[in-house]
Amino acid sequence: MPHLSSLCRHVAQASLLLGAGLATSAAVAVNNLPGGPAVNQLDLHPPVTKIAAEQQWLHYYIMALCVVIFVAVFGVMFYSIFKHRKSKGAKSANFHESVAVEIAWTVVPFVIVIAMALPATKVVVAMKDTTNADLTIKATGYQWKWGYDYMKGEGEGIGFLSTLDVTHREMSDSGKPAATDDYLLKVDNPLVVPVDKKIRIVLTANDVIHAFMVPAFGIKQDAMPGFVRDTWFRAEKTGDFYGQCAELCGKEHAYMPIHVKVLSAPDYAKWVDGQKKAMAASADDPAKQWQLDELVARGEKVYADNCAACHQASGMGAGPIKALVASPVVLDADKTKQIATLLNGAANGAMPAWKQLSDTELAAVITYTKNSWTNKTGQLVQPAEVVAARK
Amino acid sequence: MSAVLDPHGHGHDHGHGDHAHHAPSGWRRWVYATNHKDIGTMYLLFAFTMLMVGGVLALGIRAELFQPGLQFVNPELFNQFTTMHGLIMVFGAIMPAFVGFANWMVPLQIGAPDMAFARMNNLSFWLLIPAALMLVGSFFMPGGAPAAGWTLYAPLTLQMGPSMDAGIFAMHILGASSIMGSINIVVTILNMRAPGMTLMKMPLFAWTWLITAYLLIAVMPVLAGAITMTLTDRHFGTAFFNPAGGGDPVMYQHIFWFFGHPEVYIMILPAFGIVSAVVPAFARKRLFGYTSMVYATASIAILSFIVWAHHMFTTGMPVTGQLFFMYATMLIAVPTGVKVFNWIATMWRGSMTFETPMLWAVGFIFVFTMGGFTGLILAMAPIDIQLQDTYYVVAHFHYVLVAGSLFGMFAGFYFWSPKWCGVMYNETRGKIHFWSSLVFFNITFFPMHFLGLAGMPRRYADYPMQFADFNMLASVGAFGFGLSQVYFFVLVALPVMRGQGEKAAQKPWEGAEGLEWEIPSPAPFHTFETPPKLDASATRIVG
Numbered sequence: 019m020p021h022l023s024s025l026c027r028h029v030a031q032a033s034l035l036l037g038a039g040l041a042t043s044a045a046v047a048v049n050n051l052p053g054g055p056a057v058n059q060l061d062l063h064p065p066v067t068k069i070a071a072e073q074q075w076l077h078y079y080i081m082a083l084c085v086v087i088f089v090a091v092f093g094v095m096f097y098s099i100f101k102h103r104k105s106k107g108a109k110s111a112n113f114h115e116s117v118a119v120e121i122a123w124t125v126v127p128f129v130i131v132i133a134m135a136l137p138a139t140k141v142v143v144a145m146k147d148t149t150n151a152d153l154t155i156k157a158t159g160y161q162w163k164w165g166y167d168y169m170k171g172e173g174e175g176i177g178f179l180s181t182l183d184v185t186h187r188e189m190s191d192s193g194k195p196a197a198t199d200d201y202l203l204k205v206d207n208p209l210v211v212p213v214d215k216k217i218r219i220v221l222t223a224n225d226v227i228h229a230f231m232v233p234a235f236g237i238k239q240d241a242m243p244g245f246v247r248d249t250w251f252r253a254e255k256t257g258d259f260y261g262q263c264a265e266l267c268g269k270e271h272a273y274m275p276i277h278v279k280v281l282s283a284p285d286y287a288k289w290v291d292g293q294k295k296a297m298a299a300s301a302d303d304p305a306k307q308w309q310l311d312e313l314v315a316r317g318e319k320v321y322a323d324n325c326a327a328c329h330q331a332s333g334m335g336a337g338p339i340k341a342l343v344a345s346p347v348v349l350d351a352d353k354t355k356q357i358a359t360l361l362n363g364a365a366n367g368a369m370p371a372w373k374q375l376s377d378t379e380l381a382a383v384i385t386y387t388k389n390s391w392t393n394k395t396g397q398l399v400q401p402a403e404v405v406a407a408r409k
Numbered sequence: 410m411s412a413v414l415d416p417h418g419h420g421h422d423h424g425h426g427d428h429a430h431h432a433p434s435g436w437r438r439w440v441y442a443t444n445h446k447d448i449g450t451m452y453l454l455f456a457f458t459m460l461m462v463g464g465v466l467a468l469g470i471r472a473e474l475f476q477p478g479l480q481f482v483n484p485e486l487f488n489q490f491t492t493m494h495g496l497i498m499v500f501g502a503i504m505p506a507f508v509g510f511a512n513w514m515v516p517l518q519i520g521a522p523d524m525a526f527a528r529m530n531n532l533s534f535w536l537l538i539p540a541a542l543m544l545v546g547s548f549f550m551p552g553g554a555p556a557a558g559w560t561l562y563a564p565l566t567l568q569m570g571p572s573m574d575a576g577i578f579a580m581h582i583l584g585a586s587s588i589m590g591s592i593n594i595v596v597t598i599l600n601m602r603a604p605g606m607t608l609m610k611m612p613l614f615a616w617t618w619l620i621t622a623y624l625l626i627a628v629m630p631v632l633a634g635a636i637t638m639t640l641t642d643r644h645f646g647t648a649f650f651n652p653a654g655g656g657d658p659v660m661y662q663h664i665f666w667f668f669g670h671p672e673v674y675i676m677i678l679p680a681f682g683i684v685s686a687v688v689p690a691f692a693r694k695r696l697f698g699y700t701s702m703v704y705a706t707a708s709i710a711i712l713s714f715i716v717w718a719h720h721m722f723t724t725g726m727p728v729t730g731q732l733f734f735m736y737a738t739m740l741i742a743v744p745t746g747v748k749v750f751n752w753i754a755t756m757w758r759g760s761m762t763f764e765t766p767m768l769w770a771v772g773f774i775f776v777f778t779m780g781g782f783t784g785l786i787l788a789m790a791p792i793d794i795q796l797q798d799t800y801y802v803v804a805h806f807h808y809v810l811v812a813g814s815l816f817g818m819f820a821g822f823y824f825w826s827p828k829w830c831g832v833m834y835n836e837t838r839g840k841i842h843f844w845s846s847l848v849f850f851n852i853t854f855f856p857m858h859f860l861g862l863a864g865m866p867r868r869y870a871d872y873p874m875q876f877a878d879f880n881m882l883a884s885v886g887a888f889g890f891g892l893s894q895v896y897f898f899v900l901v902a903l904p905v906m907r908g909q910g911e912k913a914a915q916k917p918w919e920g921a922e923g924l925e926w927e928i929p930s931p932a933p934f935h936t937f938e939t940p941p942k943l944d945a946s947a948t949r950i951v952g
Contacts, residue, residue, distance in 0.1 A: 048874040048875060048877070050875065051873070051875060054873065054875070055863050055864060055865070055873055055875035055876060056863070056875055057875045057878070058859070058875070058878050058879060059859065059862070059863035059875065060859045060862065060863070061862055061863075062795055062862050062863075062864075063863070063864060069791075070795075072791065073791045073792055073794065073795055076789060076791055076792055077786065077792050077795075080785065080786050080789060080792070081786070084782040084785065084786070087782075088778070088779075088782065091749065091750070091753065091778070092775065092778075094753055094757070095753045095756065095771075095774070095775075098753065098756045098757045098758070098759070098761075099756065099761065099763075099771065102692075102756065102757065102758055102759050102760065102761055103760070103761050103762070103763075104693070104760040104761060104762045105762070108758070108759070108760045108761070109760055110692065110693040110694040110758065110759045110760040110920075111694065111757075111758035111759070112694075112695075113697070113758075114694070114695040114696065114697050114698070114699070114755075115697065115698050115699070115700070115701075116698075119754070120698050120701045120747070120751075123746065123747060123750045124701075124743060124747055127742060127743045127746040127747075128740075128743050131739045131740065131742055131743065134739060134785070134789065135735065135736055135739055135789075138735060138789045138790060138791055138792075139732060139735075141790075141791035142728060142731050142732055142735065142790050142791055143728055145790075145791060145794065146727070146728045146731070189478065190477075190478055190479050190871045191478075191479055192478065193478045193479055193480040194478055195477050195478040195874070197874060198874065199874070200873075201477065201873050201874045202871060202872065202873050203873055221725075225564070225568075226562075226564050226565040226568065227562060227564070227565070227658055229723060229798060231798075231864070231866070233795060233863075233864035236791075236794065236795060237794065238723045238794050238795065238797060238798070239723055239725060240723050240724045240725060242652070242658055242659060242724070242725070243564060243652040243653075243658065244652025244653070244655075244656070244657070244658070245652065245657070245658075245659070247724070247725035248725070249725075261864070262864075262866050262869075263866065264723070264797070264798040264799070264866045265562075265723075265798060266488065266557065266558045266562070266565065266868045267565065268488075268556075268565060268568065269483070269484040269485040269488060269556070270484060271484070271488070271866075271868060271869065271870075272484065272866075272869040272870050272871050272872065273484075273871075336483075337483075337485065337552070337553070338551065338552040338553075338570060366567055366568055366643070367564070367567060367568045368568050368570075
């Protein structure tokens with residue numbers, strides 16, 4: 019079969035040239051993104067896992083069969099179209115059925131279909147085998163970011179959120195994004211995994227359905243709220259690999275990319291070590307009593323990362339999204355109202371629940387909204403109050 | 410003069426006793442319409458209007474995707490566009506258009522005087538109007554139109570604003586209209602055929618519609634159930650699909666696609682019927698393998714009920730589930746292949762000419778088959794894991810729905826409009842319409858295969874820059890395709906409806922067969938008031 023795939027690669031290359039010639043060049047300065055899309059890419063991503071390689075082979079195989087059938091069937095049709103024309107004096111024949119022919123062209127496609135299904139079956143079985151993983155990571159889809167928790171294996175206990183780089187979202191809004199190779203694919207915290215290890219990704223979602231897709235690994239799995247699904251990959255190369263959310267999940271659907279960084283075993287061990295130390299250092303003590311200005315400063319960051327996408331940096335909201343400026347809930351002297359809104363969500367989930375944020379982050383962002391723009395309440399929410407409200 | 414736009418009463422010289430009726434004229438003719446031809450005309454005009462509305466939304470999508478970055482709409486409005494484009498095209502354009510064809514042609518083809526339930530026919534058309542107004546009007550409701558995708562997946566639908574309820578209500582009404590239309594077609598075909606028109610002598614268009622009507626009756630209530638459960642989840646505290654209350658969002662998808670997959674055959678089978686009428690007419694040769702065509706259509710319909718979960722390979726089905734749905738889906742390629750082979754065998758050693766209807770039919774076979782091949786590729790679960798929810802899927806279903814259903818309808822329009830309107834369309838303009846549509850269609854949708862293979866997800870308002878060139882190309886093609894349809898309406902359809910053009914003969918196509926060509930052009934207001942006496946092949950009236 020290597021002949022077949024190399025043939026397909028040649029065809030792909032030839033059509034690449036053709037395609038490049040046809041297409042106008044809009045994004046002049048953009049280069050291929052290794053591990054992500056290539057400029058005017060015509061084929062599946064270069065496979066980095068066995069499954070992805072099998073998928074690509076299957077695709078070439080089916081494509082080749084389809085091309086052969088296509089040429090045969092439409093060869094006959096176009097021959098007929100050019101030869102059997104009235105203008106060329108063709109007289110119409112009288113036949114209109116033939117049991118033998120009709121049985122033949124029912125049975126032959128049936129056999130071809132079986133020939134297609136057999137190799138596919140093997141891959142389906144391999145894809146679904148998520149047992150014996152070296153590392154299990156839970157990925158949670160949020161509107162609109164991914165959360166990663168290392169559940170089992172080296173790095174157990176690490177957990178973080180992964181959000182699209184804010185400048186990219188701004189570039190998108192500006193309507194004139196600068197030529198950027200990883201446009202809309204750059205995140206603050208990539209998912210880090212070791213090379214040549216079986217990684218099981220356990221998926222769920224917090225609000226609506228999302229889908230976790232990394233084309234180079236050949237995986238795509240919906241993340242279902244209220245349910246747990248899984249998929250797996252074993253990356254055979256180190257490097258950066260990219261994907262995007264593949265299930266419509268609301269307005270920022272296009273802005274929750276996936277970035278997987280595959281490291282060698284020693285590099286991964288180093289990363290785990292660094293991550294653990296950083297977590298220990300930055301872990302907020304929920305009992306700590308904060309000053310207003312430091313809490314507002316902290317809250318500004320939390321707001322930019324989580325809230326500004328909808329409520330805007332100006333706090334004015336947009337369309338159905340409520341303004342925070344002069345909002346009765348924000349200004350209310352009873353702080354528990356706003357805390358409850360953040361913990362449980364509102365408006366049927368249009369305002370999602372944010373209980374995945376830490377107590378300190380929630381306290382900070384609430385304090386920030388209560389003391390920003392024209393909201394000058396002077397109210398201060400301490401992490402302890404959020405802790406109390408969680409119960 | 411045209412039978413389509415002129416007031417009733419012009420059919421005086423046909424001796425069918427029109428004068429005996431005092432059918433309403435003016436607006437009453439249309440509002441109180443019970444004549445299958447008038448209702449068919451209204452269906453077709455309604456469908457074309459919705460095609461334009463849905464088309465404008467599509468162009469909004471393509472304008473936004475012309476370049477990376479957000480230039481015209483915000484992501485929320487973008488999602489509303491994709492959702493409403495899908496809903497309007499499926500439920501407002503394609504389905505009503507085929508019902509319009511059925512209304513016009515089924516009674517004429519089987520020698521029936523009208524549809525079985527004339528007043529229900531009126532109701533099923535007029536229900537479309539409030540439903541369409543509600544659907545389109547949802548853009549002006551607080552929060553804008555529904556933005557959860559045409560598949561209306563829970564729990565995203567639970568987050569939508571009040572327009573979601575309007576959308577659900579509109580779908581209920583459209584579904585009721587479809588069911589009534591289907592019952593009407595089934596009863597008409599089973600009970601009102603002229604003596605001698607046995608089922609196995611019936612034109613294939615009537616056959617495909619009979620089967621389509623059964624599919625509709627079977628699955629529209631399933632959709633109604635799914636969206637009703639969505640409605641009660643939204644407002645009455647149930648939790649069918651709401652995971653917060655223990656509901657299952659995947660259950661919604663199963664129910665939706667149990668409707669949704671037969672639905673795609675509902676949208677293509679009548680086109681098969683049209684092409685099966687057009688190809689023999691212009692090959693001047695009988696349709697090859699009539700019997701196997703009927704059986705193939707029935708097999709496709711039956712198989713369509715057991716393949717729904719191939720839309721859900723990425724939801725995390727067990728191995729056996731994936732394998733079953735993969736095999737069942739690939740099986741559909743067999744009867745579909747039989748159809749394509751039969752059409753080509755019909756052309757083989759025929760005496761072909763290529764007037765516009767034939768161009769559309771051949772275009773249909775060629776481009777639809779490409780959609781069939783990508784369908785086969787998508788049916789393979791391992792490949793589908795890569796391509797699900799990418800532009801590859803978008804390319805695939807536009808190849809079968811635009812190049813399939815829409816091209817089939819255009820073939821039908823050019824084929825039968827001489828009978829409807831009594832004048833010939835302008836052949837040159839018809840050809841310009843065909844070639845520009847074919848070229849722009851492929852410019853629009855062919856590059857989407859590459860975008861999908863490269864992993865560009867669908868329903869994205871903005872995309873990585875590596876996808877820019879193909880998106881720009883697709884957008885250019887989309888505007889060309891849209892303008893081609895405006896050209897069709899203004900320079901082909903309107904003149905024909907106004908009766909401008911060469912007078913059409915009773916049978917303008919040399920090789921056409923069937924009862925519709927046994928009556929004058931334009932078809933008189935009333936036809937076959939007494940059952941015609943048919944020859945042995947049930948294609949000619951004798952005596």
